Amino acid sequence: MYDLNDLFYFAKVVEHRGFAPAGRALNVPKSKLSRRVRKLEDELGINLLIRSSRAFAITDVGQRFYEHCQAMLVEAETALETVASLQSEPSGTIKLSCPIGLLNFHVGEMLADFMQMYPKVTVHLDATNRRVDVLGEGFDLALRVRPFPLEDSDLVLKVLSSREQCLVAAPALIAQYGVPDSVQGLSELPALARSNPNESHAWYLNKEGEKELKVPFTPRYTTTDMLALKQAALKGVGIVQLPSLMLIDELARGDLISLLDGWCPRTEVIHLVFPSRRGMLPSVRALIDFLAERYEQINEI
Numbered sequence: 001m002y003d004l005n006d007l008f009y010f011a012k013v014v015e016h017r018g019f020a021p022a023g024r025a026l027n028v029p030k031s032k033l034s035r036r037v038r039k040l041e042d043e044l045g046i047n048l049l050i051r052s053s054r055a056f057a058i059t060d061v062g063q064r065f066y067e068h069c070q071a072m073l074v075e076a077e078t079a080l081e082t083v084a085s086l087q088s089e090p091s092g093t094i095k096l097s098c099p100i101g102l103l104n105f106h107v108g109e110m111l112a113d114f115m116q117m118y119p120k121v122t123v124h125l126d127a128t129n130r131r132v133d134v135l136g137e138g139f140d141l142a143l144r145v146r147p148f149p150l151e152d153s154d155l156v157l158k159v160l161s162s163r164e165q166c167l168v169a170a171p172a173l174i175a176q177y178g179v180p181d182s183v184q185g186l187s188e189l190p191a192l193a194r195s196n197p198n199e200s201h202a203w204y205l206n207k208e209g210e211k212e213l214k215v216p217f218t219p220r221y222t223t224t225d226m227l228a229l230k231q232a233a234l235k236g237v238g239i240v241q242l243p244s245l246m247l248i249d250e251l252a253r254g255d256l257i258s259l260l261d262g263w264c265p266r267t268e269v270i271h272l273v274f275p276s277r278r279g280m281l282p283s284v285r286a287l288i289d290f291l292a293e294r295y296e297q298i299n300e301i
Helices: 004-015 019-026 030-044 060-088 100-117 171-177 184-188 226-234 244-253 282-300
Strands: 092-098 121-127 141-147 156-163 165-169 192-194 202-206 213-216 221-223 240-243 268-274
Touching (some): 004 030, 100 121, 100 282
Parallel strands (some): 092 141
């Protein structure tokens, strides 16, 4: 592999029509330029320049070689300008994964605001509840919602917000089955689950000063769509665990009732995962900062 610096030196010697003027322009000793060009000629096995004390001349093959070297320098400058433009204004494509419920609740609006703010950014969004392989599938970012403790991985993790959960039922369901007199009695009521059918199902409930209780149950309705679960719960199909923010109006109107006051499901954590902070595109960094700021505003409400 040839030293590309030698090609640069050769191109500058031709551009300035001599070693001395090129040395002054580059602030490099004339002897160094001569030595590096001679080294390049030896490696190529051809003469690029005709050395004379009275005139500067370039061979035919040297002229053709110079044209390619010049094109190389133009491409290098373009590459540097591209990086500079990315650093000055976020642009390019971001590949992002987000759970469907989170997307419908508020992330969709956040992304629209972000793209309006940065018109040169393109977003490829995978709206899915599956756990994507960030590294293997080439994602820049993945939004996730998990209860504590969050798993260790090689990915960088940034917490955006905590999400309180609530176990609720419609008044009609409570009228039919009655209010459970114990936490374990919850498993005797029809239930809905935000999961896939082949998963095991259990509520993990906590109360201040008490040990966490695990309550296994068999759901009659499973789906990863939280809106569908809320609609089913409102109809009295079963009890369900959903984010408290999703139930504010229904709880205030009495359309849904919170079960077992004092016992609460595990708090979930909304967070971002991404491969590394090093070499991160400005557009990805801008989106991380934007989402963090918007969630901070929600947390203050």
